Amino acid sequence: MAETITIRRPDDWHVHLRDDAMLAAVLPYTAEQFARAIIMPNLVPPVTTSAAAEGYRARILAALPAGSDFTPLMTLYLTDDTDPADVLEGHRRGLVTAVKLYPQHATTNSHFGVTDLAKVDRVLAAMERAGVPLLVHGEVTDAAVDIFDREAVFIERVLDPLVRRYPGLKVTLEHVTTEEGVAYVTEAREGVGATITPHHMIFNRNAIFAGGIRPHYYCLPVAKREKHRLALRRAATSGNPRFFLGTDTAPHTRRAKEAACGCAGLFVAPVALACYAQVFKEEGALDKLEAFASLNGPRHYGLPPNEGTVTLVERSRFVAEDVHLPSGDAVHVFRGGEEISWTIETAAGASAAA
Numbered sequence: 001m002a003e004t005i006t007i008r009r010p011d012d013w014h015v016h017l018r019d020d021a022m023l024a025a026v027l028p029y030t031a032e033q034f035a036r037a038i039i040m041p042n043l044v045p046p047v048t049t050s051a052a053a054e055g056y057r058a059r060i061l062a063a064l065p066a067g068s069d070f071t072p073l074m075t076l077y078l079t080d081d082t083d084p085a086d087v088l089e090g091h092r093r094g095l096v097t098a099v100k101l102y103p104q105h106a107t108t109n110s111h112f113g114v115t116d117l118a119k120v121d122r123v124l125a126a127m128e129r130a131g132v133p134l135l136v137h138g139e140v141t142d143a144a145v146d147i148f149d150r151e152a153v154f155i156e157r158v159l160d161p162l163v164r165r166y167p168g169l170k171v172t173l174e175h176v177t178t179e180e181g182v183a184y185v186t187e188a189r190e191g192v193g194a195t196i197t198p199h200h201m202i203f204n205r206n207a208i209f210a211g212g213i214r215p216h217y218y219c220l221p222v223a224k225r226e227k228h229r230l231a232l233r234r235a236a237t238s239g240n241p242r243f244f245l246g247t248d249t250a251p252h253t254r255r256a257k258e259a260a261c262g263c264a265g266l267f268v269a270p271v272a273l274a275c276y277a278q279v280f281k282e283e284g285a286l287d288k289l290e291a292f293a294s295l296n297g298p299r300h301y302g303l304p305p306n307e308g309t310v311t312l313v314e315r316s317r318f319v320a321e322d323v324h325l326p327s328g329d330a331v332h333v334f335r336g337g338e339e340i341s342w343t344i345e346t347a348a349g350a351s352a353a354a
């Protein structure tokens with residue numbers, strides 16, 4: 001029997017919207033499903049100051065479809081030179097929701113990332129005192145560490161010492177991909193949470209090499225072995241409030257991905273909520289979807305849950321292969337060209353004040 005589920009309007013706690021024509025093309029997909037989203041700051045150049053975040057927020061609001069009440073929650077990209085006073089002032093003004101730590105060279109557009117945590121000690125201490133959350137891309141960049149081990153090694157070498165050094169700092173381990181990550185977050189002190197993407201719960205690393213190299217399954221952190229995928233599904237559907245929805249939708253053009261050195265990142269926004277619903281249904285846990293998608297994130301960030309609701313129906317629909325840009329470039333959609341099993345029927349009501 002076709003299942004129907006109504007949940008409070010969800011938020012997406014990890015989104016790359018990019019800028020300019022790409023922003024205009026991808027934003028509607030996020031804005032139609034989610035009331036709020038954490039906007040990642042890894043533009044070129046990155047969003048490193050409150051002034052830059054203010055400009056980027058204005059460009060996002062200007063690109064919204066008419067009538068949308070979507071609220072972008074802005075983040076600053078932490079660098080060795082980040083000024084604690086600017087972070088605190090941006091946060092006090094309600095402009096800056098969080099700060100993002102990219103270890104230098106860990107992922108797309110991270111060359112300005114932090115080289116040594118000792119250099120940002122004053123910023124982290126100030127954030128801890130003021131209640132500004134730190135969002136973390138959790139992979140070491142040591143080339144000697146195997147790519148499939150970089151998250152687990154990061155937890156041991158960097159994350160755990162950081163969580164202990166700043167015991168009051170709110171920390172989100174973004175796009176957790178391993179059973180080690182799940183175990184760490186489950187057992188860590190109060191204030192540590194993690195986002196889980198739909199795609200890391202849907203495929204494992206074999207998809208990247210199925211019959212040839214498949215750039216549209218390549219993202220960072222790279223998908224891991226099957227046992228890790230299963231651990232993520234258990235964590236997301238457990239109801240544990242430390243785990244919440246973050247799609248890591250990360251659009252790149254086909255040209256940038258289908259290349260000798262292709263970019264990391266999947267454009268999952270158009271199918272995001274449908275993919276999560278599919279996973280929760282398969283796990284027999286649709287009753288836990290609302291907590292994961294709409295309650296646990298606001299609770300971690302100290303924000304009110306949204307007021308309206310969204311209704312999802314188990315009805316199959318065809319996903320268009322690509323989203324097109326005015327330049328003629330195309331962005332491949334995750335699961336594009338396939339039938340997916342869930343459709344959003346109605347979204348009703350206003351989001352909570354940001």
Ligand SMILES: NC(=O)N[C@@H](CC(=O)O)C(=O)O
Nearest residue numbers: 016107108219220250264265
């Ligand atoms: N997830 C990705 O593979 N890529 C992201 C960066 C990131 O979230 O690490 C991007 O900005 O393209």
Ligand SMILES: [Zn+2]
Nearest residue numbers: 107137174220
């Ligand atoms: Zn990342």
Ligand SMILES: [Zn+2]
Nearest residue numbers: 016040248250
């Ligand atoms: Zn990301």
